[in-house]
Amino acid sequence: MSNTLNETQSSPLQWQKVSPWAVLYFVVHFCVRFVKDGLLNLLPMLVVFVTQVENKVFWAQAAGGAALVSLLVYSILYYLNFKFCISDDHEILLNKGVFKKERLTLKFARVQNVNIAEPFYFTPVNLVNCIFDAAGSVSQEAVLPGVTKDYAQQMRKQIFAFKAQHQTEDEHTEHSEAHTTENSLRISNKEIAKFGLMSNMAILAIAAIAPFINVLVDFLEQQIITKVEGFYQQELGLLASAATFAMITLIALLVLIAVLLSVGMSLIRFYNFELYFKGQKFKRIAGLLERHQLSMSMDKVQSIVIKQNLMGRLLKRFTVECLQASSGGIAAGVAAKKNKQTLMLPVLNSEQVDSVCQWIYPWFNSKKLQFNGAERALLYKNLSFYALLPSIAVFGVCYLGQFNSWLSLGALLVLSGLVTLSYQRYGYYLHEDNGRFYLVVRKGMIGVHYRVFELYKAQSARSISTYLMRRAGLKSLYIQLASGFAFIPYIKQQDADYIIDFTLYQAESTKRSWM
Incomplete structure (x- = not known):
């Protein structure tokens, strides 16, 4: 093995510990879990803190310091309790947990993929994360953080060799006859940035800042909108038009920030995207902060x-x-x-x-x-339910509210067009x-x-x-x-x-x- 894996002989099983550098992985891992699972629950408290609490800097520093110390202590304790073992029965055993002890047993036969991730904080010490994926289930995923790349490659070969021995004769013949020509695909970062425009990450970014929108608007109104409004008033000469243009500018600024966040998240996830296909297996390498290597068999x-x-x-x-x-x-x-x-x-x-x-x-x-x-019956049904009935409702609203009734005709034309496009697809x-x-x-x-x-x-x-x-x-x-x-x-x-x-x-x- 390597000097990053320290063997202990405290039990018949050969339990091993990962490198002490794995504490960094646990710190980042628990930070990400907090952001995904706990941050949304704390948003109301954060809104109250921003809007009601005085002396915000002091209390923010105190809370941040306490959270940082708690995170470091918990990560170190988690590392001390984290042990793994590769048994003679072709199983991966993990002991982990601080307040709640847990043992995870993962059989070689259930391992679907063995992936290697190289986070940026492991690059200087030449360590990686070895990730075992069980039948596509995230809950059954096992991670060995802070092991050498050679050891991770050795584990991948060992598990795939075990699975190859248990393939049926037909599957073995099929794979042996498969061509071994390697195909590859690389996607430029310029193209990856386009994915940020195509994905819904911009909408998620806007939703994330929604609880703070009142505070943000107040801040922007004091710092930016007043100045922008004064500029438009000077140029246009009309106060009402200046206020309207200032608000349009604010909305455009928020949308631009959300789009830039979406593009940034896309680049972090798919930076320098590389895809290889050889021997009926995919291998994908991508990521900015973490170069994640994903392997997938075509049969999966x-x-x-x-x-x-x-x-x-x-x-x-x-x-x-x-x-x-x-x-x-x-x-x-x-x-x-x-x-x-x-x-x-x-x-x-x-x-x-x-x-x-x-x-x-x-x-x-x-x-x-x-x-x-x-069949065309689908088109007739959808036109009736999703175009004609809503247009009648719009006509009723226009009639009661004394609006222009031609709006209902416009709604009918737009909805009919969308329904027709859906039918044709x-x-x-x-x-x-x-x-x-x-x-x-x-x-x-x-x-x-x-x-x-x-x-x-x-x-x-x-x-x-x-x-x-x-x-x-x-x-x-x-x-x-x-x-x-x-x-x-x-x-x-x-x-x-x-x-x-x-x-x-x-x-x-x-x-x-x-x-």
């Missing part, structure tokens, strides 16, 4: 999601996610996206999307997919390639969302139909996956029944592992 990919929102459409860029198994059930899609082991390619153009997808599905070409659309495409069967499901409105998966990885398939749908011979179809679900609305009854029967047949008859 349950589905691929390709999506493009309004900003992505303006920039002509897509986001691709390779989803692993999540907790299942109704919230499977949410759990899969929150899973830290999800492989996300933040910003790609259409050619790059096809290239990456062809690493997994050689037949995939987004320009040649011939989708079967939904719905579609599905069934494909066969070398005895394997795939389904591509499309949806969207202004943007577009594709889900691509192999049929045998489906967990269940069911159909629903209302009375009017049954009279028209139509059904809507749900296919549950381990990483979410696919929804195909308003297709012919015989087509829905065929897809359900064929999907279940593939799931039951295919012997290949889907995990």
